[in-house]
Amino acid sequence: MKVVETLPLSEAAIGMRLAVAVLDEAGHVLVPAGAELSEGMLQGLQRREIAEVSVEREVEEDQAMQAAYRAKLTAQLDHVFRKAGDGDETRALYQAVLDYRMEHRS
């Protein structure tokens, strides 16, 4: 399972994948989301005094935690879909969002 972690820049390492783009004060992108951090990027971010970055990390998860997360997600989706009916298309969207959220949890 992928999780997103926010780390002080000093703890970010080469090869980590950015979960969220790093922006400068004007909102310009310094490093886009999804980029794999290189030595040059880390040096550039240090020069610009970026304090922290959000990176993706793969972690093992036990089944109980997974079931609890699924139950929480289902409750959220049931709330948003509370008046959407049970048409095939609507249920397909429900399932797609549930699968997506289970795969990309933060």
Next chain:
Amino acid sequence: MNQLNRDQVVARLKQLPSLPSAVTELLASFSKEEVDISQIAHQIACDQGLTARVLRVANSSFYGLQSRVGTINEAVVVLGFRAVRSMVLAVGMSSAFRPEQCPGFDEQAYLRHCVAVGLAARAIAPLAGHNAELAFTAGILHDIGELVLASNFSTQYAAVLAYRKQHDCFLVEAERNVLGMDHAEVGGLLAETWRFPDSLHEAVADHHAPAGAPASSLADLIHMADAIAHALGLSRQPEEMLMPLDRTAWNRLGMDPSKLASLLPQIEQSMDETCQALSG
């Protein structure tokens, strides 16, 4: 006492301050065979606020440029006229309204929802044979009728929002019950007043009833994008609610579960940054 009628809304729309000249020119460009791009770029550049916001969007990761663009001309060269036109329309029109005097209207949630629909529409467009930039603009503008109502009929619209909260119903139901009109109809009237091209007009007016719009219109696409944005809960409103998906729209778009699965990651990735670029 809160009921509105079409003539009343049209009369108010005609009193709106005129759009920036660059925005008017760009709207007119949809129906012109030849467009003087350099003249329009110059007009945009003369409007500093518009230029700053367009460049902020152009330089966001949404477009993934390797180097920054510093002028409207550069943006046209690097991103193309259609992309810049979409950005100017999205930025220029949404900022023509001031809904802050309407109690209960959550501007941040509105922006987040519209950006989510724009990003979803942009992701769906290639699958359905539509232009991605026009789809993005249609997504940003699809609920502009809400802005018209919240900024021009703020007391009545506050009653709509209170009704919706009290009855936990769809916004269009609350609008029809309180005002006798809904935001899609009002958006359609704005589209007529400001002479939107047909594709944008249909996206705004028909996104809640896409089956009645032509198959070639953007209404199906915006209907689908609207549903996806709600399903992802991207407006962060506690009362967020999805309407049933229209089967005709689903079928005409050729949608299926695997296509849906491929779309979802594209939407959230650019969400925060695009909201930031389009706000303020």
